[in-house]
Amino acid sequence: ASPGTVYACVEVADHGEGIAAAEIPNLFDPFFSRRFVGRGLGLAVVLGIVRAHEGVITVDSWPGEGSVFRLFFPTSADVPCANQASPACSPRGDTKTVLFIDDEELVRNMASMMLERLGFTVLQAKNGVEAVELCRQRTEEIDCVVCDVTMPEMGGWETLEALRAIVPELPVVLASGYTEAHVMGERHTQRPDGFLAKPFQMDELNDVVCRAMARLDR
Incomplete structure (x- = not known):
């Protein structure tokens, strides 16, 4: 994030099983998956989209309670045309x-x-x-x-x-x-x-x- 930049935030939350703190640093790695099915590319692609828009993504999670993903995008005045x-x-x-x-x-x-x-x-x-x-x-x-x-x-x-x-x-x-x-x-x-x-x-x-x-x- 750049100092002085105004960001819009999109928040996605659930009340599921949550994510262990040790797993959070690997969530956006290609082919990392916490499930038996799937390729583990979903969040890696999301990160690519966010970065393509000069944005930032954060994760907060509590085992047994759920997770919150926040996507921050620069407002239009700050985004390069x-x-x-x-x-x-x-x-x-x-x-x-x-x-x-x-x-x-x-x-x-x-x-x-x-x-x-x-x-x-x-x-x-x-x-x-x-x-x-x-x-x-x-x-x-x-x-x-x-x-x-x-x-x-x-x-x-x-x-x-x-x-x-x-x-x-x-x-x-x-x-x-x-x-x-x-x-x-x-x-x-x-x-x-x-x-x-x-x-x-x-x-x-x-x-x-x-x-x-x-x-x-x-």
Whole structure:
């Protein structure tokens, strides 16, 4: 938080089982989960959204009583306007279209919001099968693809190969909560044009998309 900045607060509270004090520092870590089901990415994504808006999130919890999450966002007068952020790359001045593929709706919506704020047109797909069909139908419109690595039905690497079979020079970025070394260390015929670590901020998303498309222009 910046001194002198006025913040709006969104408070979410429950009266559930609460969270042990020792677990609170790990709540926003990717893949940390207190449950047997789920990927542990929900709060990591929330943190990414809050940070993308220059905000802060706090947690108070009492075992057996419940928890309170407070999200603080700078009021509009203090938030940098869109053209003060890293601008979307558009060397010819035309609007670029990005296809964002992820099976998590929250992640898709967050990324779409960021990309649209940067000036991109956004298409969404919830899995590789849907993305490949969308690419066949709208081949001429798609300038870049950002694709999650771990998805049901068709994973990121398989989706990359299927998309390149349709458009051989299509810029594709793979995204994952795993490390870049872990993901990119796998051996595959097709290689992506970039890697995006989850959770990500708007500048990071913009930079990796711009670099991927710049490789095509060279």
